[in-house]
Amino acid sequence: KEKVEITKEQQALMKIITDAYNRHQIPQDVAKKLLQDQYSAEENFLLLTEMATSQVQVLVEFTKNIPGFLSLDREDQIALLKGSAVEAMFLRSAQVFSRKMPSGHTEVLEERIRKSGISEEFITPMFNFYKSIGELHMVQEEQALLTTVTILTPDRPYVKDQQAVERLQETMLDVLRKLCVLQHPQEPQYFARLLGRLTELRTLSHYHTEMLVSWRMNDHKFTPLLCEIWDV
């Protein structure tokens, strides 16, 4: 049984990424807002666009702290951000949803999201994903590294130097793999399960345009940044 050990460099890398991930969170807590009041479909849609716009901005700031990201070709940096923004949003939403809350709060939050205006057909796959993320009980380092691995996906549209992105992603995957073994020694398959969630995440994110245009209201308004990111 080989001894898994995180090197000093990997420890430093993990600290940089986790600190940046915790630093770059959107200010107001959307879960608290949703728990406070019941909003109309229009108000919820506006809340989503506000949350999403500020989340893209903090995602850009977060990526600047990923060692090696700023050394990538500038157009590839943009392609990686554009290609991962929706997945990062659903991943963050899943983590917000799975946070430990006082008893009964998660049920209220789920109800508010079910009634927010999202079309019925997307609710089940979305909550299946949220619950599968919740079951993993990720530590914050795993959450930060999983988001980093998602951003550093080499086969996003328009990425020119895929090898450079692959090298960076492999560096992060190696740290994440060791962390999973050390954090979940009783579950050797944990790392594989974690990566399996990225497949579910990509599938869920494929529906994001339909989710938005089918929001139960007329005249969906988007910010210019979201028109860029959401293909609407």
Ligand SMILES: O=C(NC1CCCCC1)[C@H](C1CCCCC1)n1c(-c2ccc(-c3ccccc3)s2)nc2ccccc21
């Ligand atoms: O605010 C939100 N998410 C923030 C995004 C940025 C990062 C922090 C979280 C929304 C709210 C849902 C209810 C109505 C208001 C908006 N939200 C969702 C989403 C459902 C559908 C979503 C989507 C994304 C892109 C495209 C098409 C659809 S996100 N799941 C949540 C789980 C827990 C707490 C909030 C959650």
